[in-house]
Each structure stands twice: as structure tokens, then as C-alpha cells.
Amino acid sequence: MKKVSNILPVVCLIFVSLWLRLINLGYSNYQGDEIKALYRPQVGQNMIDFLLNQRKGPIQFLITYIMSIFNPEYDNEFLLRLPFAIAGILAIYFFYKFIKLEFNKRIALYSSLFIAINGLFIALTRIVQYQSFVILFSVLTLYLISLSTKFTRWRIYGLYLGMFCWVISILAHYDGIFITPFVIYLIYRWYLDCEPSHKNKQLLYLVLAGTIFLVSISIFYLPFFFSVSESTKAYWLERISKQSVSSTRTFMTYNPLFIIYVYAVLGLLGLLKIKQNFPVVLWLLFPLLVLETLVSNPGTHIYTYILPFSVLMAFGLEVFQSFIYNKFPAKSRYIKSFCLTLLYVPSFLLSHVLFIDNKKEYPWENKRVLFLEIKRQSRQSLFGFPYYRHWEKVGSFLENTGRNGYFITNEKPSITRYYIPKNYKNIELHPYNDKVPGDIYIIFIKNPQNGNKKILDKDQSYWQERYQPVKTFSNYGRVVTTIYRLSSADWQKIVTQ
Structure with missing residues (x-):
């Protein structure tokens, strides 16, 4: 019975991740940015020229190029979206493994469930775009380097494989750079854990890993930045300097009703354990400060700080459970189960209604969830929602x-x-x-x-x-x-x- 109770939460995590990312995946027509992610070179244009002429890193185009082998006309939306959805599902799995390795199983489960049912992450894994691969390889980077700090057999392989995954993450999009604080923390821990007599050798490993990392991303990004088109420069300038767009509103579009209040309360409670989660807070602050102070329109890039924020929330949930145990020790088990059900089940059902059910297409139409009505949203940057116009x-x-x-x-x-x-x-x-x-x-x-x-x-x-x-x-x-x-x-x- 105890074995079943240990496995059941992970089974729930897998079920939720699969359901919200695969069901009705092919329903919608391609949305604007999905079409821009297709590998469609002009007549006479080779692959290198095509990749250097884009606004994003090359990974999404390489994925769609591979998929064109099976579907040359790109007319099967489900098939084209499938590798991105699978990447999103794998990201949750390795995120769970990483957080479990760094903290504990409960924090890993809670934070992974927050990601699995978060509307923004669901939406970004249901479209043909780079975000799924940025998240997957960012998480793999952290997981592999974390392994290198904890297990001798992974000490060298984990470091180099982690750096390799970080290269792929950044080649998917510059968003991959936002895990830097936690990477630095892990590498610092890796260096401190070595024997004093091996310090110089370990430093050599780090220098070599860093050199490989920089050279690898430079192979693409140096010619990319030197050949940036005027339209790409104008696009970047617009994102930085255009009229400010509320990230809170963006978050609430993908996670309406009560969700933002849950995040706020649990996030604040999580700060009570800042000694334990300080590296997570540093990871959170880097993209938060960059996107909310230097960029006028962060758009859906806020996922870069919601990812570490989910870990902070998991600590907050643990603080709340400790409070319940201290106040009601005899009934704490039942209260805990009730609260977890109340927290996760309605959130899962809400995400199902928004992203899987397509009888009404929120956010273009009002939609009812039980006795509540979610108002339509008149804004752009809407991705991953059901949308079919034949x-x-x-x-x-x-x-x-x-x-x-x-x-x-x-x-x-x-x-x-x-x-x-x-x-x-x-x-x-x-x-x-x-x-x-x-x-x-x-x-x-x-x-x-x-x-x-x-x-x-x-x-x-x-x-x-x-x-x-x-x-x-x-x-x-x-x-x-x-x-x-x-x-x-x-x-x-x-x-x-």
C-alpha cells in the first residue's frame, strides 16, 4: 500500500502532463508564429543563409526541417506539433528529477505539478515554437550539472553534457541564458567539492567546458549578429521600447480566475525558507529583472521566471503544510489531502476547459467554467489556445x-x-x-x-x-x-x- 501511495502522485503528474499536451493537439490551424517556425527557404536559398536570416535560434527550424521528411507540405498540424509537445512533457519529467535531486521528492512533485497545469506552459507546448526545447534543455543542463556535483561517476560527464545541453538551449533561443545564476551556483559547488590536491586539474576541466560552451554558441551567433537584417533589428527594438504591456495581464490570460492569487500567496510563503531556496530566488530574479525593467513587452517570455517561481511556490506549500500540522496534528493528514485536492484539481479542470475543450474558443470568446464565466481577451500574443478557422x-x-x-x-x-x-x-x-x-x-x-x-x-x-x-x-x-x-x-x- 505504501508503495502505491508513493507511485500514485508521480502517475498523476504523468497523466496530467500527457492529457493537457496531447489531447486535441491537431485541432487548431497554425497560428501566426507557428508558420514562421516552419523551414520554408526561398528558391535558391540554402539552409545556412535561411537560418542566419531568422529572428530566432536555429533549433525550431531544424526540427521542422526534420519533420518535413515525413510531412513535406506541413499540412498535418498534429504531426508538426508532436515533437514540441513531447519536448514539453520530457521537460516536466526532468524538472521533477532535478528538483528531487536538489531538494526533496515533495518539493519536486509540487513544483512539477504547478508547471504541468500552468496555462502558459501548456500553451507553449501545444505549438510549433522554440519554447519547449529551451525549457527541456535548460532543465537538462541543470539536472546534469547537479548530477556532477553529487555522484562521482557523473562528475566529468555530467559537467560536459550539461554544458552541451546549455548550448542547445541557447541555440533554441536566447532565453536559455536565464538559467545562468543556478548554473554558476552548481559549478561553484562542483569546484568546492573536489579534493584540494586536484584543484588545478578541476579548474582545467571548468576552463575547457567553458571554452567549448562559448565556441559552440559563437559558431552560430557571431555570424548571426553580424548579418542581422533591418527588420530583425526593428523587431527587437519594438519589443524593448514599445508601449509597456502588463505581464500580470499576460499571466492571467493563460491562468484566469483564482490562479494568480494562489501564486502570490504561495510565493510569499516560499520566501520564509529563503535559506534553503536562495539559489532558486537568484535564478528567479535574473529573468524577472531583465524582462520587467529592460523590456517593455516581455510577452510569453515570462515563462523564464515562472519556472523557478514554481519551486518557490512548492516551498510555500510546504510551509503551509507545516503550519497545518502544528495547529491540527491529529487531523493534519486529512486537511493536507483536502487542500492539495482543492489546489490542483480545479486548476487541472480549468486548464482542460481552456486548452482541450473547443466548443467555445477562449480567449476569443467568453467561456463558462461551472458557474463562473471567463471573459474574452482582446489582445495579441495568444498562442496554444483552441482556434480553428478552416x-x-x-x-x-x-x-x-x-x-x-x-x-x-x-x-x-x-x-x-x-x-x-x-x-x-x-x-x-x-x-x-x-x-x-x-x-x-x-x-x-x-x-x-x-x-x-x-x-x-x-x-x-x-x-x-x-x-x-x-x-x-x-x-x-x-x-x-x-x-x-x-x-x-x-x-x-x-x-x-
């Missing part, structure tokens, strides 16, 4: 016309560039040409990802009143995509009004 069917519909033509839509250009056949031109980018005649299709999307509710400054009612749809697509009886066909004469009347 774009592959829109592309097939236009393809089946057997003609050339034009289109205009209220959705992101990055989405249309992927789903719309090449014989149809975006009329905003390629004005109508009488020498290349064709019909013009108005593709009106309900609740588009970019938040644009108008086409040519005209809302949906304008198009409904004047034109008959040639095709509509619905989700559970709600029309989400409407296509209107205009002649060149109709188009000229509209643009000359």
Missing part, C-alpha cells in the same frame, strides 16, 4: 476554382501566405491588374488572431448586407469564416468610394 478548406476552395485571382482578409498575412494557394494574390500587396484579371475573394474571419474586425475599414455587416457568401465554415453551428466573391467592377466601386 484555413486548409479555404485554400482548397480557392484551388478548386481552377483560376487565378485575388483575395483580401482581416487575418494575419503570415497565415494567408501559408494556406492560400500561390495563384491567388493578396490584393493589398499586389494591386488588381487588368492584364491579370480574376475574381476578388473577401475572406472574413470571426475573431481573427490579429484582432482586426474590419476589411477596408468595413465591418462584417457591410459585406453581409451587400454580398451573398459563396462559402461559409462553421464551428458547432457558429459561422467563423465567410467568403464573398467580387467582380473587378464590384471591387472598383468599393475602393473608389
Whole structure:
């Protein structure tokens, strides 16, 4: 019985991680940034030139390149997302192993469950993007170097493998650098643990590991930074200097209702054990200070400090349990079980409703959770939520016309560039040409990802009143995509009004 009680919590962790990351994984159309992560070089462009011309590190593009072997057209969203979801699941497993090694099994379980049911981490593992691999290899870095400080057989292998994983993490995205405080702490501990007579030899190992690390990331990032395009510089500048966007609001979009209050209370309680978790606090402070003071729009990059914050929360939960035991020693076991159930089960159900259930698509629509209503969110940077607008069917519909033509839509250009056949031109980018005649299709999307509710400054009612749809697509009886066909004469009347 005791063996079952020891295994059951880990089984729950595995179940929660798998359920929230794999169920309905292929439901949504690609979202804007997913399409940007696909390996789609221009004609005549080799892989090196393509990778150096991107805004991100090369890992996500290498993954999608490998997946193109099995799905050259990238038309299977589930298959393309699967390696990123698996990376997210493995990240939770190794995070559990790492925290268990550094602290104890209970802290490991609590903190890993917080990550497993956190909406932001769920969302980031349900899309084709770099975050899953940054997290996985960051956690592997910490786990392997931690092993090197605790077990003789891992002392050298753990150090070098850890550095190798850190290189991959940073090659996935610069976010990988944010684990630096804990890495320094582990390496310092590694150095102190060696025999005094071996100090010089151990220092040589460290210098060699550091050199390999720096050379490895420099092989890509030195030419990358020297060849940064003006558009990439403008993108970085915008993220740093644009109007401030609340990280609290970002967090609450992915974790609505009561979640933020639970985090605040448990985080504060966790500080009561700062002597035990001081390295975690240092790890937390580095990305927190950088993103919240130097960057105006941290966006979903806040995951870099929520990861260590989950460990702080686990300590806070342990403090709360100690309080319960001291106050109610006879009934503490039952109170503890009740509190853990009350903490984790509603959070799991909330995440299921937000990310797995797709009858209503939060945050583009209001959604009910039991007797509570979660309000829709009018903001960008929304990833990983259920969102289906039948774009592959829109592309097939236009393809089946057997003609050339034009289109205009209220959705992101990055989405249309992927789903719309090449014989149809975006009329905003390629004005109508009488020498290349064709019909013009108005593709009106309900609740588009970019938040644009108008086409040519005209809302949906304008198009409904004047034109008959040639095709509509619905989700559970709600029309989400409407296509209107205009002649060149109709188009000229509209643009000359």
C-alpha cells in the first residue's frame, strides 16, 4: 500500500502532463508564429543563409526541417506539433528529477505539478515554437550539472553534457541564458567539492567546458549578429521600447480566475525558507529583472521566471503544510489531502476547459467554467489556445476554382501566405491588374488572431448586407469564416468610394 501511495502522485503528474499536451493537439490551424517556425527557404536559398536570416535560434527550424521528411507540405498540424509537445512533457519529467535531486521528492512533485497545469506552459507546448526545447534543455543542463556535483561517476560527464545541453538551449533561443545564476551556483559547488590536491586539474576541466560552451554558441551567433537584417533589428527594438504591456495581464490570460492569487500567496510563503531556496530566488530574479525593467513587452517570455517561481511556490506549500500540522496534528493528514485536492484539481479542470475543450474558443470568446464565466481577451500574443478557422478548406476552395485571382482578409498575412494557394494574390500587396484579371475573394474571419474586425475599414455587416457568401465554415453551428466573391467592377466601386 505504501508503495502505491508513493507511485500514485508521480502517475498523476504523468497523466496530467500527457492529457493537457496531447489531447486535441491537431485541432487548431497554425497560428501566426507557428508558420514562421516552419523551414520554408526561398528558391535558391540554402539552409545556412535561411537560418542566419531568422529572428530566432536555429533549433525550431531544424526540427521542422526534420519533420518535413515525413510531412513535406506541413499540412498535418498534429504531426508538426508532436515533437514540441513531447519536448514539453520530457521537460516536466526532468524538472521533477532535478528538483528531487536538489531538494526533496515533495518539493519536486509540487513544483512539477504547478508547471504541468500552468496555462502558459501548456500553451507553449501545444505549438510549433522554440519554447519547449529551451525549457527541456535548460532543465537538462541543470539536472546534469547537479548530477556532477553529487555522484562521482557523473562528475566529468555530467559537467560536459550539461554544458552541451546549455548550448542547445541557447541555440533554441536566447532565453536559455536565464538559467545562468543556478548554473554558476552548481559549478561553484562542483569546484568546492573536489579534493584540494586536484584543484588545478578541476579548474582545467571548468576552463575547457567553458571554452567549448562559448565556441559552440559563437559558431552560430557571431555570424548571426553580424548579418542581422533591418527588420530583425526593428523587431527587437519594438519589443524593448514599445508601449509597456502588463505581464500580470499576460499571466492571467493563460491562468484566469483564482490562479494568480494562489501564486502570490504561495510565493510569499516560499520566501520564509529563503535559506534553503536562495539559489532558486537568484535564478528567479535574473529573468524577472531583465524582462520587467529592460523590456517593455516581455510577452510569453515570462515563462523564464515562472519556472523557478514554481519551486518557490512548492516551498510555500510546504510551509503551509507545516503550519497545518502544528495547529491540527491529529487531523493534519486529512486537511493536507483536502487542500492539495482543492489546489490542483480545479486548476487541472480549468486548464482542460481552456486548452482541450473547443466548443467555445477562449480567449476569443467568453467561456463558462461551472458557474463562473471567463471573459474574452482582446489582445495579441495568444498562442496554444483552441482556434480553428478552416484555413486548409479555404485554400482548397480557392484551388478548386481552377483560376487565378485575388483575395483580401482581416487575418494575419503570415497565415494567408501559408494556406492560400500561390495563384491567388493578396490584393493589398499586389494591386488588381487588368492584364491579370480574376475574381476578388473577401475572406472574413470571426475573431481573427490579429484582432482586426474590419476589411477596408468595413465591418462584417457591410459585406453581409451587400454580398451573398459563396462559402461559409462553421464551428458547432457558429459561422467563423465567410467568403464573398467580387467582380473587378464590384471591387472598383468599393475602393473608389
